[in-house]
Amino acid sequence: MYLAAGYTDLRRGIDGLATMIRFRFQLDPYDKNTLFLFCGKRTNRIKGLLWEGDGFLLLYKRLDNGAFSWPRSAEEALEISSEQYAMLMQGLEIIPKHPIRPNNQRTSENRRRSIKRSRKSGFWLARYLL
Template identity: 60%
Template sequence: MLNDFAGADKVYIACGYTDLRRGIDGLATIVQQQFQLDPFTNTLFLFCGRRRDRIKALYWEGDGFLLLYKRLESGSFQWPRSEAEARLLTPQQYRWLMEGLNVEQPKAHRPVRGLENI
C-alpha cells in the first residue's frame, strides 16, 4: 500500500530517528511542534526507527488519521540521518525510498527549467 500511495499532495520524511512506539497523537505532535507543519492537510508524513527496517506513516483522511506501519522482511530503508527536520520529497524521491534506494541519487537526471539552463 505504501509503495504506490498516491492520495497525498505532499510527502514529508522525518529525517533522523523516531521512536516508533509513538502512536497517532505522538506523531501528530512531532509534526506540529518540531516541524511546524499542519498534520491536518493532505500530506503523508513518514517516520523511521533506528533499525531502518520499519516505518510508520501518518495521513489525515479528512475525518480521521490513518496510521500505516511497514516492516521489511529483509533489507533496510535508505533513510537520511543527518538532520532533525522534515524534508519534502518529490514523487520520484518517494518511489526511490520505497524501492530501497537513497532519496539523493547523484546520477539521476535533474529536471530542466526554462531556457536559462541551455
C-alpha cells in the same frame, strides 16, 4: 509528502506523531492528503501518518529483507516527491551522500589519480567504471 530525517521513536501512536509534526517541524498534521513518514533506529521499519479529512490513517511497513535508506543527518522534515517516495520504497538513496560535481573532460592524469584513490580506499571496482 514529508520525510522526518533522523530517528523517531516508533512506539509513538497517532497523537504522538501528530504532536511531533506540529511542534518539532512546525507543520500542520491536518493537511489533507499529506503523508508524513518516520523511521526508527531499525531501518527496516517505517511509519506513516496521513490525515484523510475525517480521521488519521496510521501506516506501518516492515521489510523482511533489507533496509530503507533513510537520511539521518538532519533533524528536520524534508519534502519529497512521489518519485523519491517510490525510490525510497525500493531501498534507493533519495538524498546523495556526496554532491555530484560537473565532469569537464577528465584528463588521463586526473583519471590515474582517481584510480589510485579508489584503490587506496578499497573501491577497486571504480577503475572499471572510469
